[in-house]
Amino acid sequence: MQIRIRYMASLRDRLGEGETAHDLPADVTDSEALIAHLTRRDAAAAALAAPEIRLIVNDRIVTRPSALEHGDRLAFCPPFTGG
Amino acid sequence: MPSDILVSADPIDAAALLSTLTGHSPDDGAVASFVGQVRAEGDLIALELEHYPGVTEAALRELCEQAIARWSLSQAVIHHRVGRMGIGETIVVVAASAPHRRAALDAVSFLIDRLKTDAPFWKRVHTEQGQYWVEARDSDTAASQYWRDQIAQEDA
Numbered sequence: 001m002q003i004r005i006r007y008m009a010s011l012r013d014r015l016g017e018g019e020t021a022h023d024l025p026a027d028v029t030d031s032e033a034l035i036a037h038l039t040r041r042d043a044a045a046a047a048l049a050a051p052e053i054r055l056i057v058n059d060r061i062v063t064r065p066s067a068l069e070h071g072d073r074l075a076f077c078p079p080f081t082g083g
Numbered sequence: 084m085p086s087d088i089l090v091s092a093d094p095i096d097a098a099a100l101l102s103t104l105t106g107h108s109p110d111d112g113a114v115a116s117f118v119g120q121v122r123a124e125g126d127l128i129a130l131e132l133e134h135y136p137g138v139t140e141a142a143l144r145e146l147c148e149q150a151i152a153r154w155s156l157s158q159a160v161i162h163h164r165v166g167r168m169g170i171g172e173t174i175v176v177v178a179a180s181a182p183h184r185r186a187a188l189d190a191v192s193f194l195i196d197r198l199k200t201d202a203p204f205w206k207r208v209h210t211e212q213g214q215y216w217v218e219a220r221d222s223d224t225a226a227s228q229y230w231r232d233q234i235a236q237e238d239a
Contacts, residue, residue, distance in 0.1 A: 009133055009205035010216040052219070056203070059138050075135065079219035082132065082139075082163065082204025083119055083175050083195055 001028075001070040005038075008077045011053075014044050019073070031055055031066045031074075052079045086147040086159055090139055092166035095173040100162055104180045108157045115187035116178035117195045123170045126210040132165040132174065135203040139163075142202040150179065150194055153234070154186040161194060163204065193230050200227035 006012075006019040028037045038045035047053070054077040055062050068074075087103075097118045104114045121130045147159035158180040164173065177198070179190035206217040 008135065008203070009207070013216075054203075056135060056138055059141075061138065061142065061203070077135075077203060078205065078216070080200055080203050081206045081217045081219050081223075082134070082202050083199040083223075 001026075001068065003034075003068060003070070003072045003074060005074045005076070008075055010078045011047070011076050014047065015042070015076075024068070028068070030068055031064050034068060034074075048076050053077065054079070085151050085157065086144055087162070088140055088143045088147060088160075089162040090134055090136075090143070090165055091162070092164065094168075095162050095164050095176055097173050097176050100160065100176050101178060104158055104160065104178055108180055110182055111157055111180045112182055113184040113187040114178060114180045115184065115191045116176065117191050118173055119175040119195070121168055121170050121172050121174060125208075126212065127170065127208050128211060129167050129169055129209040130174070131167045131207040131209060131214075132163075133205045133207070134163075134165050139203050143198065146194055146197050146201065150190045153193075154179070154181055154190040156181045156186065156190055159190065159194065161198065163198075163202075165204070167209070196223075196226040196230055199223045 001024045002021060003024060004019050004021050007015045028034050035045065035048045055064055055066055056075040056077060057066055057072055101116055143161045147161060150156060150159045156179050160178040163175045177191050177194045179187045181187040200223060207214055208217060
């Protein structure tokens with residue numbers, strides 16, 4: 001399964017700019033397994049496991065854990081601070 | 084136009100926006116509003132707002148639709164600025180028009196409190212020395228949760 005990931009706001013500073021494609025192993029089927037997978041490659045991704053980190057999948061705000069499907073576009077978001 | 088949503092990098096003229104609500108609906112006895120502006124705090128020289136195009140607007144529209152249904156508003160307005168802005172400039176205008184004041188005032192509180200936790204915006208402070216991202220405040224989370232509890236109680 002292939003997905004695309006990007007990081008918003010402060011997470012972008014820590015984990016990188018732009019949208020990147022990822023080929024996932026078969027056992028990575030939801031957002032939490034994905035975070036564990038990313039953390040094995042880059043320890044800084046452990047920050048994504050914090051419960052306050054929000055997830056947008058295919059332009060919809062979803063609750064974690066969220067099942068992943070081939071072709072999904074994910075954005076990891078720090079807590080919102082508008083207004 | 085019951086919901087009026089705008090996210091834009093252009094400056095907001097709060098007075099002009101509010102004049103679009105007042106005097107237009109003979110059934111409405113109340114127009115309430117909140118204007119958020121950039122506060123001089125510490126060594127801040129500018130504030131920068133980032134959003135998630137499409138998703139942010141959808142979140143604001145959803146909040147307005149909830150407020151319109153709950154408080155029988157004739158209009159709900161959220162205009163939010165993004166990009167870089169200086170001290171004193173308007174960040175956001177929230178307004179509601181309703182038959183009576185309590186509905187209009189509560190709707191505005193609901194909209195700004197929930198906007199802070201439910202709509203994807205991120206603030207960054209620029210100073211002479213550099214920049215940093217603003218952390219979410221526990222008091223904002225609590226204010227938003229207040230409305231969730233209120234609505235859950237009333238719907239129970």
